[in-house]
Amino acid sequence: MQFYFCELHHLWQKPTVKNTDGLICEFLPKGTDFGKVTDEEVQHAVELICDRPRKVSGYRTANEVFREMVHSA
Structure with missing residues (x-):
C-alpha cells in the first residue's frame, strides 16, 4: 500500500483528512x-x-476499497 505524507500547513494536499475530521x-x-x-x-x-x-x-x-486492495495483493 502506498502512503503519502502531506506537508505541514499545505491544507490543499489533504482534503480527505479534513473531510474525515468533519x-x-x-x-x-x-x-x-x-x-x-x-x-x-x-x-x-x-x-x-x-x-x-x-x-x-x-x-x-x-471498506469496499480496502477489501479490493487486500484481495488484489
Missing part, C-alpha cells in the same frame, strides 16, 4: 470528554464512516 465531529463533537466515550461508541462511529460512499472512491465505501 465526519468524526458528527459523532464526537469538539469538546467531547473522551474519558466518557466508550470503545463501542468509537467503533460504531468508525463503522458508519467506513461504510459511507465517497465520490473520490467512485462512490464506493472505504
Whole structure:
C-alpha cells in the first residue's frame, strides 16, 4: 500500500483528512470528554464512516476499497 505524507500547513494536499475530521465531529463533537466515550461508541462511529460512499472512491465505501486492495495483493 502506498502512503503519502502531506506537508505541514499545505491544507490543499489533504482534503480527505479534513473531510474525515468533519465526519468524526458528527459523532464526537469538539469538546467531547473522551474519558466518557466508550470503545463501542468509537467503533460504531468508525463503522458508519467506513461504510459511507465517497465520490473520490467512485462512490464506493472505504471498506469496499480496502477489501479490493487486500484481495488484489
